[in-house]
Amino acid sequence: MVRIAIAAAALALALACKRAPEGPARITVTSKSSEAVALYQRAEALSDHGHAGEAQPLLKKAVELDPDFALAHASFPSIGPEAQGHVERAAALAPSLPPAERAYVEGRVARLRGESDKAVALMKSAAAAAPGDHRPYTELTGIAMMQHRLDDAAAAALRAVELDPRSGAAHNQLGYVRMLQKKYDEAAAALRKYAELSPGEANAHDSLGEALLNSGKLAEAEASFKKAIELNPKFPAPWEGVAMARFHHGDWKGGREALAKRRELEPDPADKLLSDLAAAESLAAEGSLAEALAAFSALEKDAAAQKLDAPLGWALTGQAFVHIEADEHEAALAPAAAALELARKGSLVGSVKKGIEAGALVMRIWADSHLGKTDDALQSAAALEEVVKGETGSWRASQLHFARGLLAMAGKRAQGAVEQFDLCRADHWACQAERYRAHVDAGDHAGAEAIKKAIVSATPRSLDPLLVRSRLAHGGEEHASAEK
Numbered sequence: 001m002v003r004i005a006i007a008a009a010a011l012a013l014a015l016a017c018k019r020a021p022e023g024p025a026r027i028t029v030t031s032k033s034s035e036a037v038a039l040y041q042r043a044e045a046l047s048d049h050g051h052a053g054e055a056q057p058l059l060k061k062a063v064e065l066d067p068d069f070a071l072a073h074a075s076f077p078s079i080g081p082e083a084q085g086h087v088e089r090a091a092a093l094a095p096s097l098p099p100a101e102r103a104y105v106e107g108r109v110a111r112l113r114g115e116s117d118k119a120v121a122l123m124k125s126a127a128a129a130a131p132g133d134h135r136p137y138t139e140l141t142g143i144a145m146m147q148h149r150l151d152d153a154a155a156a157a158l159r160a161v162e163l164d165p166r167s168g169a170a171h172n173q174l175g176y177v178r179m180l181q182k183k184y185d186e187a188a189a190a191l192r193k194y195a196e197l198s199p200g201e202a203n204a205h206d207s208l209g210e211a212l213l214n215s216g217k218l219a220e221a222e223a224s225f226k227k228a229i230e231l232n233p234k235f236p237a238p239w240e241g242v243a244m245a246r247f248h249h250g251d252w253k254g255g256r257e258a259l260a261k262r263r264e265l266e267p268d269p270a271d272k273l274l275s276d277l278a279a280a281e282s283l284a285a286e287g288s289l290a291e292a293l294a295a296f297s298a299l300e301k302d303a304a305a306q307k308l309d310a311p312l313g314w315a316l317t318g319q320a321f322v323h324i325e326a327d328e329h330e331a332a333l334a335p336a337a338a339a340l341e342l343a344r345k346g347s348l349v350g351s352v353k354k355g356i357e358a359g360a361l362v363m364r365i366w367a368d369s370h371l372g373k374t375d376d377a378l379q380s381a382a383a384l385e386e387v388v389k390g391e392t393g394s395w396r397a398s399q400l401h402f403a404r405g406l407l408a409m410a411g412k413r414a415q416g417a418v419e420q421f422d423l424c425r426a427d428h429w430a431c432q433a434e435r436y437r438a439h440v441d442a443g444d445h446a447g448a449e450a451i452k453k454a455i456v457s458a459t460p461r462s463l464d465p466l467l468v469r470s471r472l473a474h475g476g477e478e479h480a481s482a483e484k
Helices: 008-013 034-048 052-065 083-096 099-112 116-129 135-146 150-163 168-180 184-197 202-214 218-231 237-248 252-265 269-286 289-305 309-325 329-344 350-371 374-388 395-410 414-421 429-441 445-457 464-473
Strands: none
Touching (some): 083 099, 099 116, 099 135, 099 350, 116 135, 135 150, 135 168, 150 168, 168 202, 202 218, 202 237, 218 237, 237 252, 252 269, 269 289, 269 464, 289 309, 309 329, 309 350, 329 350, 350 374, 350 395, 374 395, 414 429, 429 445, 429 464, 445 464
């Protein structure tokens, strides 16, 4: 957490709350209100330990006390209805801040806008200006993880731990990097260190449960999630972990019961709808497509009524996906178009906007390629290239390779499809399923079996591979051998 010491004279004048650092420089926190700073500090500590829902009311109070508190504005989550306003306010206030704090705030703004390269450059500037502060390195770790630059993520995470070895949150982030690297023993070691440094912190056991889940230890994972619940019965996140462990074990009813408990505990309306989203996805993964479509439709109505555009966009793309799964490709086009219109109307923060826009375009390409609407699919692919321009390794970049592969499959160019699908991220499970099909069509049966084995054995904190396995189990291999 960014720390602050307030000089007596500054406190008396109530002009600014900044720390004159001891030793290597650290990032200042600038505000007219010492009470606002204290609230920000508490919110930052909660967010560091996965309690964003509890942090948000504190941030709201902080900016009420000081509307010009740039760092607080830059710390709001990206999916709420007021997110865009906080991002723009932080951007406007940043130029007046001291150099390290300015770079840090502007880096957060760039990340929220989906400008990853700019965010990296700014966080490196913040790190150089405040060499004693680990926080720029936690941001750099997060960005590198999103871009799937795992060696860079590990280097930044290790630097954060080196700068603040007593920070449980830094060890937590290192654990997540090791998970992405599939170094599950090292991930568990980092997360046990987190638990040691933060005794009584439920999030440490939630994170450890995720490492165990990823390594296929479903019973141990659920036990760790339940330990987190025991430590903090009001913490919603571990109930999602319990749900995923049960889903991967084939306990659909028990998983949805756990999601309902998570929903009950979530303080934020948008987060409640994320539980509904996961429940709808679980119905699709189970093969109950009509029920899944009804659940996504209900979520659409709830999100629209509450004016929560991010969950609304996900509900619409979810409907499009279910229609595609049901071979109702024409029906998929309407919700995909609605999601695209929503993303382009300008109310969403940049990174969320890009994600929903990319997802909607992929659904259109997927449906149009099955319908033989090649020109429409190519037009959507060109639009997707604009959304993804300059990105490498990110989820959206993977979606572009997925879309190009779908077009190649529609054109019966199996080898071209293989080349594109092979560039997808390993955790892009829909692409991995199509990659399997493309390798079969290209005659690479050994490669196809290796891909299928990876899909079947995956147990992440996500329903995505279950959706893929459900497709394969329900006749997903319907493609005839394509011409090479």
